[in-house]
Amino acid sequence: MTVRPATTEDLAAIAAIQSRSPEASQWDPPSYLIHDCMVAQETRVLGFLVARRTAPDEREILNVAVDPGERRKGVARALLEAELRRRKNHWFLEVRESNSCAIKLYQSVGFRVVSRREAYYTNPPEPAIVMKFDS
Ligand SMILES: CC(C)(COP(=O)(O)OP(=O)(O)OC[C@H]1O[C@@H](n2cnc3c(N)ncnc32)[C@H](O)[C@@H]1OP(=O)(O)O)[C@@H](O)C(=O)NCCC(=O)NCCS
Numbered sequence: 001m002t003v004r005p006a007t008t009e010d011l012a013a014i015a016a017i018q019s020r021s022p023e024a025s026q027w028d029p030p031s032y033l034i035h036d037c038m039v040a041q042e043t044r045v046l047g048f049l050v051a052r053r054t055a056p057d058e059r060e061i062l063n064v065a066v067d068p069g070e071r072r073k074g075v076a077r078a079l080l081e082a083e084l085r086r087r088k089n090h091w092f093l094e095v096r097e098s099n100s101c102a103i104k105l106y107q108s109v110g111f112r113v114v115s116r117r118e119a120y121y122t123n124p125p126e127p128a129i130v131m132k133f134d135s
Pocket of ligand 1: 021022108
């Protein structure tokens, strides 16, 4: 599996994966290329991760999703590990409290829960769990 920066040619695959992943944030895929967007690929794109710098030594994971037929094969972990190999940083992310798969994924690479934001999400309303990773 290769992890590489996304290009405009990946946007259709990213949009298809996102539409099959209702738990993921549903933003406009072209906007991901403004940030740091990576894809994991074998013969086709299997998943994507979007992150951005929020301060000189801080980054935020904005979205991650893997094609439903390719889950539990280490795709998201490979994407996260590539992101976390950037220079020394602190990373933050928010995740729906009910999204136990994603919370377990983040914990598996070393993120820890630092706070909870009441009524953070809408459609449906739900608290966010805030997680942090320090390299
Ligand atoms: C969450 C998601 C990205 C995980 O992708 P994935 O490629 O299947 O994850 P990986 O195979 O890399 O799993 C790495 C670890 O995460 C945890 N994990 C991932 N999926 C899990 C699940 N369904 N149940 C329990 N733990 C899970 C496990 O610890 C796993 O390690 P293991 O397989 O050795 O036990 C994927 O389920 C997805 O796209 N979900 C919909 C979108 C979403 O929720 N995004 C997060 C928004 S904040």
